[in-house]
Every structure is written in structure tokens, then in C-alpha cells.
Amino acid sequence: MDTPPPLLFALDLTGTFVFGLNGALTALRATHLDVVGVVTLGMMTALGGGVIRDILIGAIPPATFLYWPYFTLALAGALIAFVLNRPLARFEMSLTTLDAVGLSVFAVIGASKAVAAGLGAGPAVALGVITAVGGGTIRDLMVGQVPTVLRSELYAIPALVAAAITVAALGTDTYGLPAAMGAVTACFVIRMLGVRYQLNAPRPPGQSRGTPEPGM
Amino acid sequence: MDTPPPLLFALDLTGTFVFGLNGALTALRATHLDVVGVVTLGMMTALGGGVIRDILIGAIPPATFLYWPYFTLALAGALIAFVLNRPLARFEMSLTTLDAVGLSVFAVIGASKAVAAGLGAGPAVALGVITAVGGGTIRDLMVGQVPTVLRSELYAIPALVAAAITVAALGTDTYGLPAAMGAVTACFVIRMLGVRYQLNAPRPPGQSRGTPEPGM
Amino acid sequence: MDTPPPLLFALDLTGTFVFGLNGALTALRATHLDVVGVVTLGMMTALGGGVIRDILIGAIPPATFLYWPYFTLALAGALIAFVLNRPLARFEMSLTTLDAVGLSVFAVIGASKAVAAGLGAGPAVALGVITAVGGGTIRDLMVGQVPTVLRSELYAIPALVAAAITVAALGTDTYGLPAAMGAVTACFVIRMLGVRYQLNAPRPPGQSRGTPEPGM
Incomplete structure (x- = not known):
């Protein structure tokens, strides 16, 4: 198995690092956890989406277990979050912003890897979404x-x-740094606009918006 | 990879559709979710059991990612539930009934696919159960x-x-539409009798039956 | 596929049995479950870590579905726990001790299997940990x-x-019964010392230890 193209690899590592930071910060906010709990949750957040994707496309063992930078960057992100928790707490939006960065880069990398594995357009889009939301979903389930x-x-x-x-x-052969960064940026901007203006997708007919959920 | 036999395929698609409906209706009952949350939970319920089974038998990528009808029917079921939530709410038993239908057809299809993949009788039965309960288990975990x-x-x-x-x-070479429908019917009837008469499997010695769990 | 070496197989079956016991006892303590719920949670606890490991190293179908002793021992452990719940309740530490035994043997077997599958040292250690904590993590998520x-x-x-x-x-070619038992013992002793003296890994800077979490 050869190494992935540099662009994908760089995006993947960026997402891994910021999700490691994010998962560990979530652990620090959510409950009183020790360093192992914080690091474990950081690594699950950072590596979970990619591991699920790799299993689904048949890239087994998952890339996480073949290339040391994934583990290392997830661990580094989590440890940095553990040590710098207090200074970072001043930036109120940091958790959400880091999550949006991870979401964006993992959606692009997940879709790219699925296309490279030979999947069709629809499934490849689905796998991009699964890669993007997988780690955060594991994180949320773990803290209840x-x-x-x-x-x-x-x-x-x-x-x-x-x-x-x-x-x-990819289908029109126009994929490269500009397209990838455009896709990342589109996702990040839509997500942050949604957070900023509390936009939501349509709700069920006849159901009021109600108060914000606890824990959001 | 060729397409599955028509009978299995029809059962599988039926289960996918009703679990899509069921998962989305559960989402609508459980919490105040927007359309994306409702559809996501519907699709996880509909596709989760089959994806777990396919990973375990080595059918990777899972059928869900190879044949578009799975995604489409899960999505259709979830969207119909979202739009028709209010009319459907009148049918008090609808959630349980849909779940029983999905449970029944997925148990049969899961066991058939496991036998076709070369597994022994015991593991094939286990995989039938896993296919049947997998999607609903993911659904329940997601809503806490x-x-x-x-x-x-x-x-x-x-x-x-x-x-x-x-x-x-399958082992006695008597599998076909009658056997499959018999198995589906047996599961559905036992399940619905259990719900109707609140039958339970034996409880631990010395433990009273107690009051119903919250959320049941 | 041939059978695993006797030592690994014996350790694996031991872990499977004690995790089956432990998961079922947890189910009996946590909520009022019937025999199916208790046995299901026992089997998930016993078999979950190994199944995750086998998927990650590409040993599909997982060993659990190929060798009947896994299912049988997990089931036996869970049923014994169901029947002997009351007498076992007198031993206050039993849940924690069983969990520590399962943790210890599964860490060793998981790492061994990962090395045998050709993974590097770091990933093999990670897979040992995943095998060890996987079943218990599923158990905890299932009961909320x-x-x-x-x-x-x-x-x-x-x-x-x-x-x-x-x-x-394994890397220095000194693996055998003494090394395996040494590794199991080291894990068990550290874990039980941690429980006995309520040792914890370092907590975040500036955060007090606080009261014990509910449910611990």
C-alpha cells in the first residue's frame, strides 16, 4: 500500500489534529476526567470517522493503524488540549470552530478516498458525510x-x-488544491453561519422550535 | 458481485423501508429534531443492521453502498415519516408494528446472507439476530x-x-417463499403477542417484575 | 484458517468467560432486565472487544463466528451469572475483579493477534488496548x-x-507462557491497586479531584 497523495494526506492530518484537540476539550468540559480519559476521547474523536470509513470501503487495517502520523497527531492534539485547557477556555467558540474545521476536511478526504476505492458518486458522498460526522458522533455517545x-x-x-x-x-477531472479548498471552505462557512445565526434545517410541520436543548 | 435473489432482495427492501419510517418516527417522538436529524436517525435505523452484518461476513463495501435502492428506500421511509408524522400519530401501535416488521424480515435476510457467505448454522442464526436488532439498537443509543x-x-x-x-x-434444502414467509410470520406474531400481553422472558430469581421501565 | 496457538486460545476463552459473567452481572445490577437482556449484555461484553479487533486487523469473519467455544463460553458465563446472581452479590468486588481479569487477558491476546496479523509495534499495542476495553465500553454504552x-x-x-x-x-522472541502470564499479572495488579487505593491518572491543571462520579 502506497502513501496517499500529499494534498489528501495534509488535509487528513489537519482534521485529525483539530478533532484531537476538540475531543479532548469536550472531555474536559463535559465531565471530570483524568488525563487518560481526556486523551482517549480526543483520539476517538480524531480517528473514529476515518476508521469507520476505511472499514466500509475495505481499506483494512485502517490507515490509522498503518501510518504513525495519525496516532501521533491525534495524541498531540489531545495532550495540548489537556495542558492548555485554561488558556483555551477564554475562546468561547473554540470547540465549535475546531469541530467545523474537522468536519470540513474530513468530508472532503472521506469522499475522495471513497471515489479512489471505486465507489459510485452517491455512496462516495455518503462516506464523506460518515467520515466527517463519525468521530464527533462517537465522542457525543461516549459522554452521554x-x-x-x-x-x-x-x-x-x-x-x-x-x-x-x-x-x-473528481468526476469532471477538475479536482486539485483549489477544488479541495473550495469544498472545505464551503462546508466551514455554512456550518459557522448555521451556528452564528442558529439556522436550522426545517422542523416537522406544526412543531414549534422550542428552547435550545441542554448541552448545546 | 451479482445481485441477490429476488425474494431476499424484496424482503430486504421492505425491512429497509419500514425501519426508515420507524427510525424517523422515533426521532420525531423522542426529541425536537430538525429534518436532517429525523432523516439521519431513520437511515441509521434502516441501514445499520445490514451494514454491521455485511462487515461481519466480509461483504465489504456493504450492500447499502453498492445498490442504490437501499439508500433510496431508507430515505423515502424517513421523509414520509417526517411529512406524515401527525396523521401517523393517531395509530398508537404504528412504531411497534413497523419495528416488528423490520425485525422479522431482517432476521430472515441476515441469516440467509450469512449462510450464503459460508458461515455455520450457529453463527448464521446469530447474524440473523444481529441484522434484526442492529439498526434499532443504534437508534436507541443515539437518542439515549x-x-x-x-x-x-x-x-x-x-x-x-x-x-x-x-x-x-436452507440446511434441508426446503428454503423458498413459503419457508421465508413462515419465518417472517413466526417472528412477527411472537413479537406482537409479547407486546400485546406484555410477555417477558424469565426474570432473575427473587426479583419482582416491578413497574414498566420509563420510555417503554 | 487454522486454530490459534493453545496459550492464546486458553487466555482468550478465559477472558470471554469472565467478561460474559461480568457483563451479565452488570446488567443485573444496572436495570431490571429479563434473561435475554442479561445474556445479551453478557455476550456483548465478552465478544465485543474481540470482534472489533478482528475487523480492524482484517480477520473477517471474526473468530467469534468461526470457533464455537467463544459463543458457548460467553453464553455460559452470562447464564451462570443470571442463576447465581444472589450468592455472587455477597462478593462486593466481584464485578471489578472479573473485569480486571478480562481486561488483562484481552490486552495480551489482542496485542498478540495484531502482531501475528503483521501490524507494527505501536498499532499492535493500540489493538491490545482496544480489545481489552472494547467489550466493557459497549457494555457501559448499552446501559447508559x-x-x-x-x-x-x-x-x-x-x-x-x-x-x-x-x-x-514477541519482538525479542521471548514470548511464551512466562511472558504472557507476566503481562497478564502486571495489568491485573496495576488495575486492582488503582481500584483499591483509588489511584487516578493526573487530572487537568487547576481542577480539584471532586467527589466520585455517580455509578462508579
Whole structure:
């Protein structure tokens, strides 16, 4: 098995690092956990989406277990979060922003890897979304919260947009740094606009919006 | 990879559709979710059991990612549930009935696919049960409930009966539409009788039956 | 596929049996479940870690579905726990002790199997830990608790020590009954010392230890 193309690899490592940070910060906020719990949750958040994707496309053992940078960056992100928890706490939006970065890059990388594995356009988009939301979903389940993908302002939709742009670019042979960064940016902007203006996808007919869920 | 036999395929698609409906209706009842959350939970319920089974028997990528009808029917079921939530709410038993239909057909299809993949009788029965209860278990975990398989009136047992009938019929070369429908019917009837008469499997010695669990 | 070496097989079956006992006892303590719920949770606890490991190393179908002793022992452990719940309840530490035994043997077997599958030292250690904590993590999620691996006194660290000893012994060609039992013992002793003296890994800077978590 040869190494992935540099662009994908760089995006993947970026997502791994920021999800490691994010997962560990979530652990620090959610409950009183020791360093092992914090690091474990950081690594599950960072590596979970990619591991699920690799199993589903048949890339077994998953890349995480073949290339040391994944483990190392997830661990580094989690440890940095553990040590710098207090200074980082001043940045109120940090958790959400880091999550949006991870969501964006993992949607692009997940869709790319699925196309490279020979899947069709629809499944490749689905795998982009699964890669993007998988780690965060594991994180939420582990700390006893209803996963963000089920309850949050525009969470799956921006990942879907990024994955669809990626698959379209690959299909029309226009994929490269600009297309990838465009897809990442589109996802990030839609997600952050959703958070900023509390946009939500349409709710069921006749159901009021109600108060925000606890824990959001 | 060629397409599955028509009977299995039809059963599989039926289960996918009703579990899509069921998962989405559960999402609508359980929490205030937007359309993406409702559809996501519907698709996880509909596709989760089959994806777990395909990974375990080595059919990777899972059928869900190879044949578009799975995704489409799961999505259709979830969207119909989202739109028709209010009219459907009048049918009090609808959630349980849909779940029983999905349970029944997925137990038969799961066991058949496991036998076709070369597994022995015992493991094939186990995979039938896993296929049947897998999607519902994911659904329950996602909305923070103890999974039905652990706490409910005769949930795993009817799936076990249907899977065992299927494996026996395949082993004696008497499998076909009658055997498959017999297995589906047996599972459905046992499950619904359990719900109707609140039958339960034996409880631990010396432990009173107590009040019904919250959320059941 | 040939059978595993006797030592690994014996350790694996031991872990399967004690995790079956442990998972079922947890089910009996946590909620009012019937016999199917108790047995299901016992089997998930016993078989979950190994199934995850086998998927990750590409040993599909997982060993659980190929060798009947796994299912049988997990089932036997769970049924024994169901019947002997009351007498066993007198031994206050039984749940924790059984869990520590399962943790220890599964860390060793998981690391061994990963090395045998051709993985590097780091990933093999990680897979040892995943095998060890996987079943218990599924058990905790199923009954709605934050997994032990995230919140408990020295849970992942002893598994890491046992997996590291195993990988080191295999790498230096000194693996055998003494090395395996040494690794198992090291994990068990560290884990039980952690429980006895309520040792914890370091907590975040500036965060007090606080009261014990509910449910621990």
C-alpha cells in the first residue's frame, strides 16, 4: 500500500489534529476526567470517522493503524488540549470552530478516498458525510449526549455539500488544491453561519422550535 | 458481485423501508429534531443492521453502498415519516408494528446472507439476530435510551426463531417463499403477542417484575 | 484458517468467560432486565472487544463466528451469572475483579493477534488496548453510563502496559507462557491497586479531584 497523495494526506492530518484537540476539550468540559480519559476521547474523536470509513470501503487495517502520523497527531492534539485547557477556555467558540474545521476536511478526504476505492458518486458522498460526522458522533455517545448530527444547526448538510463538491470535481477531472479548498471552505462557512445565526434545517410541520436543548 | 435473489432482495427492501419510517418516527417522538436529524436517525435505523452484518461476513463495501435502492428506500421511509408524522400519530401501535416488521424480515435476510457467505448454522442464526436488532439498537443509543433488545418483551427471541427457521430450511434444502414467509410470520406474531400481553422472558430469581421501565 | 496457538486460545476463552459473567452481572445490577437482556449484555461484553479487533486487523469473519467455544463460553458465563446472581452479590468486588481479569487477558491476546496479523509495534499495542476495553465500553454504552475507560482509576493504562510487554516479548522472541502470564499479572495488579487505593491518572491543571462520579 502506497502513501496517499500529499494534498489528501495534509488535509487528513489537519482534521485529525483539530478533532484531537476538540475531543479532548469536550472531555474536559463535559465531565471530570483524568488525563487518560481526556486523551482517549480526543483520539476517538480524531480517528473514529476515518476508521469507520476505511472499514466500509475495505481499506483494512485502517490507515490509522498503518501510518504513525495519525496516532501521533491525534495524541498531540489531545495532550495540548489537556495542558492548555485554561488558556483555551477564554475562546468561547473554540470547540465549535475546531469541530467545523474537522468536519470540513474530513468530508472532503472521506469522499475522495471513497471515489479512489471505486465507489459510485452517491455512496462516495455518503462516506464523506460518515467520515466527517463519525468521530464527533462517537465522542457525543461516549459522554452521554444525543449526537450533534441529530440535533444541531446545519451539521450534516455542510458536510454533504463539501462531499458533493469533491465528488463532482473528481468526476469532471477538475479536482486539485483549489477544488479541495473550495469544498472545505464551503462546508466551514455554512456550518459557522448555521451556528452564528442558529439556522436550522426545517422542523416537522406544526412543531414549534422550542428552547435550545441542554448541552448545546 | 451479482445481485441477490429476488425474494431476499424484496424482503430486504421492505425491512429497509419500514425501519426508515420507524427510525424517523422515533426521532420525531423522542426529541425536537430538525429534518436532517429525523432523516439521519431513520437511515441509521434502516441501514445499520445490514451494514454491521455485511462487515461481519466480509461483504465489504456493504450492500447499502453498492445498490442504490437501499439508500433510496431508507430515505423515502424517513421523509414520509417526517411529512406524515401527525396523521401517523393517531395509530398508537404504528412504531411497534413497523419495528416488528423490520425485525422479522431482517432476521430472515441476515441469516440467509450469512449462510450464503459460508458461515455455520450457529453463527448464521446469530447474524440473523444481529441484522434484526442492529439498526434499532443504534437508534436507541443515539437518542439515549437503553436498547430495546436489552429491556423489552420478547425482542431478541422472535428474531432468533425466524433466523433458526431460515437456517434450518436452507440446511434441508426446503428454503423458498413459503419457508421465508413462515419465518417472517413466526417472528412477527411472537413479537406482537409479547407486546400485546406484555410477555417477558424469565426474570432473575427473587426479583419482582416491578413497574414498566420509563420510555417503554 | 487454522486454530490459534493453545496459550492464546486458553487466555482468550478465559477472558470471554469472565467478561460474559461480568457483563451479565452488570446488567443485573444496572436495570431490571429479563434473561435475554442479561445474556445479551453478557455476550456483548465478552465478544465485543474481540470482534472489533478482528475487523480492524482484517480477520473477517471474526473468530467469534468461526470457533464455537467463544459463543458457548460467553453464553455460559452470562447464564451462570443470571442463576447465581444472589450468592455472587455477597462478593462486593466481584464485578471489578472479573473485569480486571478480562481486561488483562484481552490486552495480551489482542496485542498478540495484531502482531501475528503483521501490524507494527505501536498499532499492535493500540489493538491490545482496544480489545481489552472494547467489550466493557459497549457494555457501559448499552446501559447508559459513561464508559469506564473514560472515567475510571487507571483502566486503559494497565491494558497498555500488558500490551506493551506482549509486543516487546514477541519482538525479542521471548514470548511464551512466562511472558504472557507476566503481562497478564502486571495489568491485573496495576488495575486492582488503582481500584483499591483509588489511584487516578493526573487530572487537568487547576481542577480539584471532586467527589466520585455517580455509578462508579
